[in-house]
Amino acid sequence: MLSVEEYLERVLALATVLPAEDVSVSEGAGRVLAEDLAARFAVPPFDNSAMDGFAVRAADAAAGARLRVVGDVPAGASSAPEVGAGECARIMTGAPMPPGADAVVPVELTDQPMGDVPLPQWVVAREAVAAGRHVRRRGEDVAVGDAVLRAGSVWGPEATGAASSIGYATVPLRRRVRVAVLATGDELMAPGEALGFGQIPDSNSYLLAGLVARFGGEVLLRRAVGDDPDEFRAALDEALAADVVVTTGGVSVGAFEVVRQVVEGDIDFVKVAMQPGKPQASGLLRAPDGRPVAFLGFPGNPVSAWVSAWLFLRPLLRAFGGAEGQTELLTLPVRQLWRKAPGRRQYIPVRIVDGGVAPSHARGSGSHLVASLHLADGIAVVPEDLDAPGETVEVLLTRS
Numbered sequence: 001m002l003s004v005e006e007y008l009e010r011v012l013a014l015a016t017v018l019p020a021e022d023v024s025v026s027e028g029a030g031r032v033l034a035e036d037l038a039a040r041f042a043v044p045p046f047d048n049s050a051m052d053g054f055a056v057r058a059a060d061a062a063a064g065a066r067l068r069v070v071g072d073v074p075a076g077a078s079s080a081p082e083v084g085a086g087e088c089a090r091i092m093t094g095a096p097m098p099p100g101a102d103a104v105v106p107v108e109l110t111d112q113p114m115g116d117v118p119l120p121q122w123v124v125a126r127e128a129v130a131a132g133r134h135v136r137r138r139g140e141d142v143a144v145g146d147a148v149l150r151a152g153s154v155w156g157p158e159a160t161g162a163a164s165s166i167g168y169a170t171v172p173l174r175r176r177v178r179v180a181v182l183a184t185g186d187e188l189m190a191p192g193e194a195l196g197f198g199q200i201p202d203s204n205s206y207l208l209a210g211l212v213a214r215f216g217g218e219v220l221l222r223r224a225v226g227d228d229p230d231e232f233r234a235a236l237d238e239a240l241a242a243d244v245v246v247t248t249g250g251v252s253v254g255a256f257e258v259v260r261q262v263v264e265g266d267i268d269f270v271k272v273a274m275q276p277g278k279p280q281a282s283g284l285l286r287a288p289d290g291r292p293v294a295f296l297g298f299p300g301n302p303v304s305a306w307v308s309a310w311l312f313l314r315p316l317l318r319a320f321g322g323a324e325g326q327t328e329l330l331t332l333p334v335r336q337l338w339r340k341a342p343g344r345r346q347y348i349p350v351r352i353v354d355g356g357v358a359p360s361h362a363r364g365s366g367s368h369l370v371a372s373l374h375l376a377d378g379i380a381v382v383p384e385d386l387d388a389p390g391e392t393v394e395v396l397l398t399r400s
């Protein structure tokens with residue numbers, strides 16, 4: 001039996017880092033940045049006001065000081081008047097600080113009304129301000145040349161905002177990893193179809209296809225196939241157009257394990273010391289052109305497939321992007337106890353309740369409890385040697 005860490009190492013070794021291409025900063029969420037991005041602009045790019053008010057020389061702006069207004073500085077102003085001794089300029093939030101001024105008195109702290117009013121000639125400051133007050137300094141977020149976005153990070157809205165702010169219109173992102181999802185089992189029916197004796201709806205292929213998209217991959221193919229080896233082989237031939245093939249079902253020790261029947265020899269079938277998710281298959285297949293295709297075979301139980309996707313497929317897809325596969329765990333209090341069998345490490349779907357966790361289903365663990373999986377906010381990890389969690393437990397959040 002392999003540990004989860006040993007198995008993950010084998011899985012990550014299946015990745016080939018994908019090529020990058022330049023794409024618009026506004027696209028490519030979930031893809032991986034191929035190079036560090038250094039700031040072309042400082043952020044903020046110039047000293048500017050944090051408030052609507054009057055830019056002053058702090059030394060002149062004692063409480064009750066009467067200052068002469070030399071002009072207006074709206075945001076986007078192409079120039080600003082010099083502020084001399086005893087003077088000030090009306091300024092708006094985000095507008096560049098005029099030369100000479102070193103602080104801003106918010107309009108509320110003057111004798112002037114707020115809003116769209118004509119430029120006054122004189123202003124009385126009600127309170128003194130210290131130099132630098134309400135001024136946002138050039139470069140106080142990042143300076144020109146700072147490495148702001150790191151190669152290996154996953155692209156998303158915050159990265160888009162950051163890259164835009166430091167002067168990039170396009171960024172080098174690795175191409176999306178292409179994934180084929182094949183669910184296996186003679187019992188599988190399409191969602192919504194009437195069920196005959198022994199039949200169940202296929203949920204795994206839809207669940208996994210959704211997770212592939214969530215993990216930044218592209219679903220090239222999603223299909224449910226029966227337990228006939230020829231049918232599975234034909235689907236697999238199509239699936240080899242992908243970078244990664246992931247299957248569910250047919251990896252155990254039963255009499256009709258189609259995945260095992262077709263790929264054993266090329267692919268390793270192992271047991272991993274985890275619950276659920278014990279039977280796993282992985283290895284490299286070859287596309288007709290000789291290109292390596294990573295193969296992951298997950299167990300058919302839906303919660304097993306879900307846990308396996310978070311633990312192995314997500315890091316594998318990240319590795320194709322050249323990203324560090326580190327999975328962040330939070331330590332949270334246990335709000336409702338549950339049981340586990342000793343020996344294997346338990347991965348159980350949990351909800352966040354009162355800042356802690358409780359099992360998603362009242363039964364606790366169960367690899368078939370697919371209809372309650374949508375309630376899960378994360379996966380709680382209970383160590384091998386315990387028969388229940390302690391007061392706290394480590395949790396992998398799965399909502400993002």
Ligand SMILES: Nc1nc2c(c(=O)[nH]1)N[C@H]1C(S)=C(S)[C@@H](COP(=O)(O)OP(=O)(O)OC[C@H]3O[C@@H](n4cnc5c(N)ncnc54)[C@H](O)[C@@H]3O)O[C@H]1N2
Pocket residue numbers: 183184185187188200201202203204205224248249250251252253254257276277278279298299300301302304367
């Ligand atoms: N004698 C033993 N039996 C089993 C062992 C074992 O060690 N010895 N391991 C058990 C464990 S643990 C797991 S997990 C399962 C894995 O079995 P398979 O990967 O071969 O999966 P199947 O038998 O095909 O299916 C298991 C279960 O999941 C349902 N299923 C399958 N595909 C889907 C799908 N696409 N959507 C929804 N549900 C699906 C299937 O109907 C079964 O109920 O083996 C245990 N047995």
Ligand code: MOO
Pocket residue numbers: 274275276277278279299301304367
């Ligand atoms: O390992 Mo199986 O995945 O317990 O249900």
